[in-house]
Amino acid sequence: MKVAASISELELARSELMAGATPPVIAYVPTMGALHDGHLSLVRLARGIADVVIMSIFVNPLQFGPNEDYAKYPRTLERDLKKAKKAGVDLVFTPTVAEIYPAGRQVSVKAGAIGEVLEGAFRPGHFDGVLTVVLKLLNIVRPSVAIFGRKDAQQLACIRRMVRDLNVDVDIVGAPIVREEDGLAMSSRNRFLSPAERASALVLSASLRAAAQEPAPAAALAAASRLLTVAVDAGEIEVDYISVVNGTTMAPLPDDYTGPGLAVVAARVGTTRLIDNIELVFPGPERP
């Protein structure tokens, strides 16, 4: 496995991997490191659809707000490189902040309305930061396919929207959420949970599973809210939002909606902020 710490090293390694009569298909897995089985499932997916798998590990300062956990975000590069190699990554790009954001940079990407609701309402500017780095990384890596986890559902929707609106020449693939056996969605932030907080965090996935049993958006929202309220009242979590939305636009679904939807939740457990979601299908009234 090759490791490139700068754009010029990436260029060199990329052209070595591309050498040959038929240029290989490149799949790209962008990450912020602290790799867990969720990331490794993205690599497996990438390996299944491409000849060359490139991963980046870059904790992007632009997507963290002033009071967020940029400084505290786990940085475990040596361990990550071992995991990436074992999973079959061909090339890992590990740029510095100065390499990605040289002094004097001015232009950035604005997510627009899709990035201002839900996560965007609690983390102003977050998706502008995500889209700016993702567009830069796509331009540097130049893959045919880029793979993102569906746990960050709004991030995935924003990226798909950017690719469409800005005519970015890449296929975006969303990979299924990977969960612990007890239902907790895998996240680099789970390591910050104490055993008691980890137990409290299970209400997020439980509330989403309850929502998925319901036939219409309002009932789904009510079912999830009931479980979350018990945990809030017990002082175990603080909920930022729970909503039932269109997975493409992130707009709330009206109650007469039929078709696929998404229940999304964000909550703080102690000082750790977690998000999760589940895909739902609202069948509509049965026809005779």
Ligand code: PAF
């Ligand atoms: O999902 C993440 O890890 C990050 O938001 C991403 C897509 C790598 C951009 O920094």
